[in-house]
Amino acid sequence: MCAARAPSRKVGAMTTQNTNAPARPSFDLLAPIHGIATFFGGLSLAARRAHEIEHLMSLSDDALSRRGLKRNDIVRHVFGEPKRR
Numbered sequence: 723m724c725a726a727r728a729p730s731r732k733v734g735a736m737t738t739q740n741t742n743a744p745a746r747p748s749f750d751l752l753a754p755i756h757g758i759a760t761f762f763g764g765l766s767l768a769a770r771r772a773h774e775i776e777h778l779m780s781l782s783d784d785a786l787s788r789r790g791l792k793r794n795d796i797v798r799h800v801f802g803e804p805k806r807r
Contacts, residue, residue, distance in 0.1 A: 771800050771801065774800050775796060775797060775800050778791070778796045778799070778800070779793070779796060
């Protein structure tokens, strides 16, 4: 009689194993860097808008009208919202 054999693993022709591919972490390692960049980008945009609002508010009503603006429309203009009728 034959001695009992341990179960063998069959590796068929359809099985492939790629050992050259690096293991991918389950999370994005660059996500914190992207978050910080987005944060500072938002701060920069806010600072530019605030500067533009301050500049436009310092202009006279005549200077604003030459630009096609009213004092009440400055914030909408800077933030890109459509004019109210």
